[in-house]
Amino acid sequence: MANSQAVISLYDEPMWESIRAHDWKLQQCDDCSEFRYPPAANCPHCLSMDYHWKPLKGRGTILSWVIYHRQYFDNFPPPYNVVAVQLDEGPIVMSNLVGPEPEGNWVGLKVEICYGEDVAIGTVPKMRLIQQSA
Amino acid sequence: MAIAKSLSRVAAVIGIGESDYVGDHARVRAGERPHDSYGYAAIAFNKALKDAGIERDDIDGLIVGPTIAYERMGELLGINPTWGSQADAMLSVIEACMAIQTGMAEVVALVYGNDQRSAAIQYGGPEAMGGNMFLSYIYHAPWGFTSQGALYAMMFQRFMALTGCTEAQLGEVAVAQRLHASLNPHALMKKLITIEDYMASRYICEPLHLFDYCLINDGGVALIITSSDYAKRNAKKKPVLIHGVGRYDANKGATSLEPRLLDFYRPAQERCAEQVFNMAGLGPKDIDAVQIYDSFSCHVPLALEGYGYCATGDVGRFMAEEGISLKGKLPVNTGGGHLSETYMQGWNHQVEAVRQVRGEGGGRQVENCRFVHYNSDVAGKAVSIIYGS
Numbered sequence: 176m177a178n179s180q181a182v183i184s185l186y187d188e189p190m191w192e193s194i195r196a197h198d199w200k201l202q203q204c205d206d207c208s209e210f211r212y213p214p215a216a217n218c219p220h221c222l223s224m225d226y227h228w229k230p231l232k233g234r235g236t237i238l239s240w241v242i243y244h245r246q247y248f249d250n251f252p253p254p255y256n257v258v259a260v261q262l263d264e265g266p267i268v269m270s271n272l273v274g275p276e277p278e279g280n281w282v283g284l285k286v287e288i289c290y291g292e293d294v295a296i297g298t299v300p301k302m303r304l305i306q307q308s309a
Numbered sequence: 310m311a312i313a314k315s316l317s318r319v320a321a322v323i324g325i326g327e328s329d330y331v332g333d334h335a336r337v338r339a340g341e342r343p344h345d346s347y348g349y350a351a352i353a354f355n356k357a358l359k360d361a362g363i364e365r366d367d368i369d370g371l372i373v374g375p376t377i378a379y380e381r382m383g384e385l386l387g388i389n390p391t392w393g394s395q396a397d398a399m400l401s402v403i404e405a406c407m408a409i410q411t412g413m414a415e416v417v418a419l420v421y422g423n424d425q426r427s428a429a430i431q432y433g434g435p436e437a438m439g440g441n442m443f444l445s446y447i448y449h450a451p452w453g454f455t456s457q458g459a460l461y462a463m464m465f466q467r468f469m470a471l472t473g474c475t476e477a478q479l480g481e482v483a484v485a486q487r488l489h490a491s492l493n494p495h496a497l498m499k500k501l502i503t504i505e506d507y508m509a510s511r512y513i514c515e516p517l518h519l520f521d522y523c524l525i526n527d528g529g530v531a532l533i534i535t536s537s538d539y540a541k542r543n544a545k546k547k548p549v550l551i552h553g554v555g556r557y558d559a560n561k562g563a564t565s566l567e568p569r570l571l572d573f574y575r576p577a578q579e580r581c582a583e584q585v586f587n588m589a590g591l592g593p594k595d596i597d598a599v600q601i602y603d604s605f606s607c608h609v610p611l612a613l614e615g616y617g618y619c620a621t622g623d624v625g626r627f628m629a630e631e632g633i634s635l636k637g638k639l640p641v642n643t644g645g646g647h648l649s650e651t652y653m654q655g656w657n658h659q660v661e662a663v664r665q666v667r668g669e670g671g672g673r674q675v676e677n678c679r680f681v682h683y684n685s686d687v688a689g690k691a692v693s694i695i696y697g698s
Contacts, residue, residue: 176434176435177434177435178435179435179450179453180435180450180451181450182444182447182448212564212565213444213448236645238467239463239464239466239467239470239570240466241459241463241466241514241515241516242512242515243453243459243514243515244511244512244513244514244515245513245514247433247434247455247456248435248450248453248455250453251453252654255453257449257454257459257463257567259467259570267562267566267567267571268565268567269449269452269454269566270452271452271453273637277496280470281470282467282470287407293451298451299451300522
């Protein structure tokens with residue numbers, strides 16, 4: 176086995192740099208304002224090549240989740256969760272929910288971005304539940 | 310959307326061949342490496358020629374599967390075709406029809422071999438297969454998200470949360486296909502299981518259990534597809550006509566799993582269904598058995614809804630009450646599928662469809678089987694084929 180690794184294309188490197196600075200940025204299209212993920216040369220929505228890096232507001236909603244019971248990577252001993260989160264900006268990202276795991280259905284729960292340290296990758300964006308205000 | 314109709318009944322399957330899944334699996338588990346991918350493919354090709362009753366030199370088109378190199382396979386089979394290609398199981402059938410329709414070739418051999426078990430191919434973790442083709446297979450590794458099973462687990466968890474379908478209802482897939490495998494001499498897993506066995510089995514990536522995952526084994530498959538006219542003149546057995554084909558790909562947002570999580574592939578399956586049923590002049594009610602690409606069990610419920618075999622949101626009840634086994638209303642994966650027969654990446658489903666239409670299903674034969682509908686949605690590529698007499 177081995178540790179997991181990030182895919183680093185030409186366009187991923189600036190994103191991971193922003194993550195290391197605890198200020199996760201994604202590309203926003205200069206022409207149609209859509210955010211894209213994973214990072215890429217062009218906007219899949221309007222095909223524009225023009226973009227800027229924009230910090231995320233840091234909030235999203237859980238679309239789904241899984242719990243791993245089998246080990247695939249040295250740096251991920253089971254059990255551990257993975258959540259699919261739709262960011263308020265639109266893109267869907269995979270992450271891990273840190274802190275106590277909710278009972279029952281996780282779909283629709285609101286989360287916010289936080290940052291964790293991974294032995295192999297360094298700083299990695301994670302998610303934590305937003306306390307539901309009464 | 311323009312509905313292509315011109316490929317209906319243009320081509321027919323006249324030959325099928327498979328390697329000895331059961332014998333080879335026993336040898337592999339004993340530490341042997343019986344053949345490489347080319348060897349398994351050659352075994353299947355020889356059997357398919359014999360089944361068709363034609364000679365190697367009658368072949369003028371060659372399609373090889375994705376796990377073997379086109380030129381080397383052609384070299385080993387001694388075939389210099391007028392037309393050739395490399396494609397997965399479902400697309401190779403469609404491509405063969407297109408080549409025959411356009412006159413590029415008349416007798417096409419489709420050949421697949423895979424030594425994935427003896428070569429210890431990994432589908433998850435640091436050496437995950439397929440990452441060069443599908444970025445979603447490797448992109449989320451920094452969060453421990455790996456293996457294609459997990460992608461389907463993520464998809465099906467949400468499906469259950471939104472529709473009320475349960476794990477026990479999903480278990481109907483593994484239980485039904487194991488019953489079919491128990492009646493299939495070519496199947497690897499013949500021991501019957503119950504819903505209780507399923508629920509008691511360990512999770513791999515929750516909510517998916519061990520029994521929701523396909524087998525990993527060595528083997529080869531070949532098909533001979535030719536024009537309907539050539540088939541009538543030359544085939545040893547009754548030709549099995551290809552009545553319709555369909556395809557629609559959901560690529561937008563694929564790496565972020567958008568087509569899976571937001572749509573459950575439904576729009577792709579609906580477009581594909583429209584094409585295949587219109588081309589064949591048939592509908593779900595005309596179909597006697599369904600074959601569904603089942604690298605993971607949850608392909609089955611998603612496809613049954615997507616292709617119109619049951620109402621939206623009703624598939625859990627449909628599987629549990631109406632039934633998807635040979636004893637139920639709609640027999641699905643009658644050979645045992647990838648879960649219990651053999652993991653030949655869709656190729657074994659084509660062979661099973663042909664066997665059922667020919668009436669060669671033995672103890673698992675569907676009565677009066679006229680039409681078999683194959684479909685797959687591997688990574689959002691919805692593909693359909695209807696075989697019939």
